[in-house]
Amino acid sequence: KQEVTQIPAALSVPEGENLVLNCSFTDSAIYNLQWFRQDPGKGLTSLLLIQSSQREQTSGRLNASLDKSSGRSTLYIAASQPGDSATYLCAVQHAGNMLTFGGGTRLMVKP
Amino acid sequence: GAVVSQHPSRVICKSGTSVKIECRSLDFQATTMFWYRQFPKQSLMLMATSNEGSKATYEQGVEKDKFLINHASLTLSTLTVTSAHPEDSSFYICSAQKASPGDTQYFGPGTRLTVL
Numbered sequence: 001k002q003e004v005t006q007i008p009a010a011l012s013v014p015e016g017e018n019l020v021l022n023c024s025f026t027d028s029a030i031y032n033l034q035w036f037r038q039d040p041g042k043g044l045t046s047l048l049l050i051q052s053s054q055r056e057q058t059s060g061r062l063n064a065s066l067d068k069s070s071g072r073s074t075l076y077i078a079a080s081q082p083g084d085s086a087t088y089l090c091a092v093q094h095a096g097n098m099l100t101f102g103g104g105t106r107l108m109v110k111p
Numbered sequence: 112g113a114v115v116s117q118h119p120s121r122v123i124c125k126s127g128t129s130v131k132i133e134c135r136s137l138d139f140q141a142t143t144m145f146w147y148r149q150f151p152k153q154s155l156m157l158m159a160t161s162n163e164g165s166k167a168t169y170e171q172g173v174e175k176d177k178f179l180i181n182h183a184s185l186t187l188s189t190l191t192v193t194s195a196h197p198e199d200s201s202f203y204i205c206s207a208q209k210a211s212p213g214d215t216q217y218f219g220p221g222t223r224l225t226v227l
Contacts, residue, residue, distance in 0.1 A: 034215070043204060043220035044155075089154060097143060097208060099216055101154045 002027045002094050006102035013080055014110050021075040021105045023090035028068050031093040035064050035075050038087045038104070047088075048075070080109045114138055115207050117219035124195055125227055132190045132222045134205030140185035141207035145216060146178075149202040161188050195226040 003026045013019055023033070032051045036044040048057045048064040050073070056065040063076040073090060085108050091101045114137040124130050134144055143162050147155040159175075161167040161182035169175045177199075179191040188207075192199055202223055206216035 032215075036218075041202075041223070044218045046215075046218070049215060091155075093216070096160070097214075097216075098157060098160070099145070099155075099206070100157075103154045 002030075002092060002098075002100045004090060004092055004100050004102035006088075006090060006105050008105060009103060010106040010108075012108040012110065015080060015082060017080050017109075018076070018078050019080055019107075021077070021088050021090075021107070023073040023075070023102055025071045025073075025092045025100075027094060028071055029094060030068065031097075033064075033066050033073050033090060033092050034099075035062075035073075036089040036091065038089060040087075044089070077107075080107075082109045082111050085109050113215075113217045115141075115205065115217045115219040117203075117205055117222050119222060120220060121223045121225075123225045123227065126196055127194055129191055129193045130195055130224060132192075132203055132205075132224075134188045134190070134207065134219050136186045136207040136217070139207075139209055139217075141188075141209065142185065143208045144182055144188040145206045145208070146180060146188075146190050147204045147206070149204060149221075155204060158190075192224065195224070197226045200224055200226045 007022045034049045035047045050066040061078040066073045087104045087106045089104045091099045116135045118133045146158045149155045158173045159167045159169045161180045167180035182188040204221040205219045
């Protein structure tokens, strides 16, 4: 059974810092890995999707990497801003088209 | 493109009543739709997978008679919470996927259900 773990569960940083969120998964047989952002009481916003054949994806200040063999992904946020405060979820898509989500990292960026 | 809507966005109901939540893919045909539940400060948990024209597949621990799923067309799936109780209060999110396995799932904005 696929299990996805995110570390840390919560993170508080001052504005301007670069930060790394971690995601690990137990079964490397995945189609893709996706990072989402969720604001309180809201739905999911897709940030980056990495196909299983890819190593990384970049969008603006965000960079996500994937090491499928070791079951790890990182989300790098450069020059963090208060508007980046949210919960970040990673999810892997695997057999049966299922998406398994990690527990999320709650990020607070302080002005 | 690839927009998914949910209706209603928020619903409050009395214990014992049934509530229907709609999930629509607005600009694409979705052969598969997924229903997730999210309790406060927790992650999303898959409840069931529905394929157009066939019965939904429920995850372990999800009562199929309580959470009725209908995927009657390629653009609409509904989740009906029957005889709702306060413990069913949660955030329900659907996603829709196009034809191919491994295609991205596109998520709806979610429905907040509160059962009094």
